[in-house]
Amino acid sequence: MTETTIGSAILPRAPVVADKPPGYWLTVVRRLRRDPVTLFCMAVLLLIVLAAMFAPLVAPHDPYKTSMLKRLSPIGTPGYLLGTDELGRDLLTRLIYGGRISLFMSFTPVVLAFLIGGTLGMIAGFVGGWVNMVIMRTTDVFYAFPSILLAIAISGAMGAGLTNGLISLTLIFIPPLTRIAESVTTQVRSLPFVEAARASGASTAAIIRVHVLSNVVGPVLVYASSLLSVAIVVASGLSFLGLGVSPPEADWGLMLNTLRQSIYVAPWNAALPGAVIFVTCMCFNLLSDGLRQALDIQR
Amino acid sequence: MLGYILRRTLYTVPIALGVTILCFALVYLGPSDPLSAILPEDAPKELIDRIKKEYGLDKPLPIQYLIWLGKALTGDLGTSIATRRHVIDEIPPALFNSLLLAVLASMLAFTVGSILGGIAGYFHGRPIDRAVTALAVTGVSVPHYWLSIVLVIIFSVEWDILPSMGMGPDGSTNFSLTAENLRHLILPTVALSVIPLAIVARTVRESVRETMNQEFVQALWAKGLTGRAILVHVAKNAAPTVLAVMGLQLGYLLGGSILIETVFAWPGTGLLLNNSIFSRDIPMLQGVILVLALFFVGLNLLVDILQAALDPRIQR
Numbered sequence A: 001m002t003e004t005t006i007g008s009a010i011l012p013r014a015p016v017v018a019d020k021p022p023g024y025w026l027t028v029v030r031r032l033r034r035d036p037v038t039l040f041c042m043a044v045l046l047l048i049v050l051a052a053m054f055a056p057l058v059a060p061h062d063p064y065k066t067s068m069l070k071r072l073s074p075i076g077t078p079g080y081l082l083g084t085d086e087l088g089r090d091l092l093t094r095l096i097y098g099g100r101i102s103l104f105m106s107f108t109p110v111v112l113a114f115l116i117g118g119t120l121g122m123i124a125g126f127v128g129g130w131v132n133m134v135i136m137r138t139t140d141v142f143y144a145f146p147s148i149l150l151a152i153a154i155s156g157a158m159g160a161g162l163t164n165g166l167i168s169l170t171l172i173f174i175p176p177l178t179r180i181a182e183s184v185t186t187q188v189r190s191l192p193f194v195e196a197a198r199a200s201g202a203s204t205a206a207i208i209r210v211h212v213l214s215n216v217v218g219p220v221l222v223y224a225s226s227l228l229s230v231a232i233v234v235a236s237g238l239s240f241l242g243l244g245v246s247p248p249e250a251d252w253g254l255m256l257n258t259l260r261q262s263i264y265v266a267p268w269n270a271a272l273p274g275a276v277i278f279v280t281c282m283c284f285n286l287l288s289d290g291l292r293q294a295l296d297i298q299r
Numbered sequence B: 001m002l003g004y005i006l007r008r009t010l011y012t013v014p015i016a017l018g019v020t021i022l023c024f025a026l027v028y029l030g031p032s033d034p035l036s037a038i039l040p041e042d043a044p045k046e047l048i049d050r051i052k053k054e055y056g057l058d059k060p061l062p063i064q065y066l067i068w069l070g071k072a073l074t075g076d077l078g079t080s081i082a083t084r085r086h087v088i089d090e091i092p093p094a095l096f097n098s099l100l101l102a103v104l105a106s107m108l109a110f111t112v113g114s115i116l117g118g119i120a121g122y123f124h125g126r127p128i129d130r131a132v133t134a135l136a137v138t139g140v141s142v143p144h145y146w147l148s149i150v151l152v153i154i155f156s157v158e159w160d161i162l163p164s165m166g167m168g169p170d171g172s173t174n175f176s177l178t179a180e181n182l183r184h185l186i187l188p189t190v191a192l193s194v195i196p197l198a199i200v201a202r203t204v205r206e207s208v209r210e211t212m213n214q215e216f217v218q219a220l221w222a223k224g225l226t227g228r229a230i231l232v233h234v235a236k237n238a239a240p241t242v243l244a245v246m247g248l249q250l251g252y253l254l255g256g257s258i259l260i261e262t263v264f265a266w267p268g269t270g271l272l273l274n275n276s277i278f279s280r281d282i283p284m285l286q287g288v289i290l291v292l293a294l295f296f297v298g299l300n301l302l303v304d305i306l307q308a309a310l311d312p313r314i315q316r
Helices: A002-010 A024-033 A036-053 A091-127 A129-143 A147-158 A162-189 A192-199 A204-240 A252-262 A267-295 B002-029 B045-055 B061-073 B087-122 B127-141 B144-158 B179-212 B215-223 B227-264 B269-278 B282-310
Strands: none
Touching: A024 A036, A024 A267, A036 A091, A036 A267, A091 A129, A091 A162, A091 A204, A091 A252, A091 A267, A129 A162, A129 B002, A147 A162, A147 A204, A147 B002, A147 B227, A147 B269, A147 B282, A162 A204, A192 A204, A204 A252, A204 A267, A204 B227, A252 A267, A252 B144, A267 B127, A267 B144, B002 B061, B002 B282, B087 B127, B087 B179, B087 B227, B087 B269, B087 B282, B127 B179, B144 B179, B144 B227, B179 B227, B215 B227, B227 B269, B227 B282, B269 B282
């Protein structure tokens, strides 16, 4: 950092040329603005997240109030836009409230795995040697399981519940993020500018903070964002199997599970929670594709 | 080639051992002592000690693991707590049923995915390409358990033309090639094939597009070959990647089918796993996971070797 200040103090400011290329982030924003699909997905996700956050304000009914008379009202019943569930609770309300746990169950593991996996991968890549071997071979073992199987196995062995679900989801997302962080760190470590920094007396901590971190965070973050779509499907899958929160709590996967019993009475009500999972997952997928393309300066 | 096979196989051994350690550890993840499932709550201390000794639970963990591994290697995966039968006897028929579904779904996904991906890659940038790409994004985003439910709603509830539960008439679990059994296969196979279909279509599209841009294809055009003859060359170049993706997908199908098997009450490993979770039948859970994971490891090995055989550049 000091070199640049000295440099700019000595040298006169470069004159602004008319066709000066715009900054990196400006280019990214410009590209995003021209990408209607990504913008639309952003809007839909924002709507879902905001609705879940402010559920008590937007939801038309009480999510836990049951009514024997109004059980399984079809979609479009006056006052109950999306119908009611098997206990007569308003489905729209429960879908809005359900977003709270479902989104929490998918965001938290990805964030935790990003922090843990990113750190582990950077340690493995920077230290190298036997530390690298221990960390990366352990990662290989986790790779030997299809991720959804591993999540179900760990959750199943630990027992149902929100915390156990979070732990098992975090565990399945750590290995891929560790791998990415490790491979980027290994590449960066051997680049000339890191050599130069070391030769000019920079401490290991400074090299990691300034050079490694700034290069590793980007690719790992992009990959982590693509895991969100997987997280929402697997997290809801765990709840669908009964391994997540327990009734009467509202959660998309759990709602899909309990409404399935009424599939012959109100078939399309039973499909609703899954449709929300599908839309959320699809938006995450398209958004992460769009972001990757916008951030990729080479394209 | 032989050297590569040997090296790749040796590399698998520590991974397989790691898998066994992880499966062994599953027992200790539970909220309570592994014994609490079989002992009454007010069991006297002498009884607990005696049973611990009988099961070898009084020994240190590494020794317990070695004993368990030794038994597992000789096919003794313990006794199911729920059914009191040997775990190893329950797994093969369930594995057969799951494999049947996974192989059929893979074949469907491979065929349809390759055709769609091939067309999209060949007509890169045209509307048909965009349609296939949109379809592929939809395919990977569909929660397969929800798709199963939607298929049941359409074909079993609304139209009533296909069965929604089980493997054959009257809940029979023996497979035979009758029309009724085949009808039971349709919905689970379709539901299971959607994700790999989308992934194969994507991979084939990318692979075909990349190959079409290479110089040797230009040379083939210049030589005056027809589109069909060029497609053969392109397919040969795309094959190793597609094969690798498909091989891995077969493994994912086997592992991921638990949710679909639950929806369709399909008597496979997924249903076995689901039942063992809810009866807290840990030996069964451990056994099924171990078999499935080792199967996946073996499949990975096989795919790598096949890929190297098809494309010698891989053997580095």
